[in-house]
Amino acid sequence: MQYTDAQLNQIYDRTSGKCHICGKKLSFSNYGLSGRKGAWHVEHSNPKAKGGTYHLNNLFAACVSCNQEKGIYTSKTARSWHNRKRAPLSRKKRKKAKTENAIIAGGIGAIIGGVVAGPPGAIIGGGIGAKLGHNVDPDEK
Ligand SMILES: [Zn+2]
Structure with a gap:
């Protein structure tokens, strides 16, 4: 073929x-x-x-x-x-999976940060979580 x-x-x-x-x-x-x-x-x-x-x-x-x-x-x-x-995954799907990971991890980070340090903690925690989530290689799951 x-x-x-x-x-x-x-x-x-x-x-x-x-x-x-x-x-x-x-x-x-x-x-x-x-x-x-x-x-x-x-x-x-x-x-x-x-x-x-x-x-x-x-x-x-x-x-x-x-x-x-x-x-x-x-x-x-x-x-x-x-x-x-x-x-x-294809490049397109990888991008989507990375964004989803960032949203999920960002949400978790914001909750933890908020509990520990109030609203400023939520902002910092959310940022760190989103970054970590985005760095997870979707193929490694
Ligand atoms: Zn091979």
Whole structure:
């Protein structure tokens, strides 16, 4: 199967250019070029042998070794070999998750700060909480 550049872009961006199994950074221009740094393949999350389709929602970027290693195992199984539960998020989803973390942590920080030091504490606590929340890598959860 030959993919168009637009399809490859879409597949690559789904996981912010990272292998959906081990999370390693991939190099877009080294698609299909085994042996190159960041070389990657298009991987069928549900294997072709098990009826997986060429529909975009079944396709993920994976490094060459992960793609070979996964074989007919499920993505869940292959990710568990690398202590991962899910595919890396797309840039858009990462941004959204970071904002949500910041809002939640900011709220918690404001409550704690408010209890400890009153309104000024709430402002400081909220700021610190939001910053900490924003620094949490959504992929690490
Ligand atoms: Zn990998």
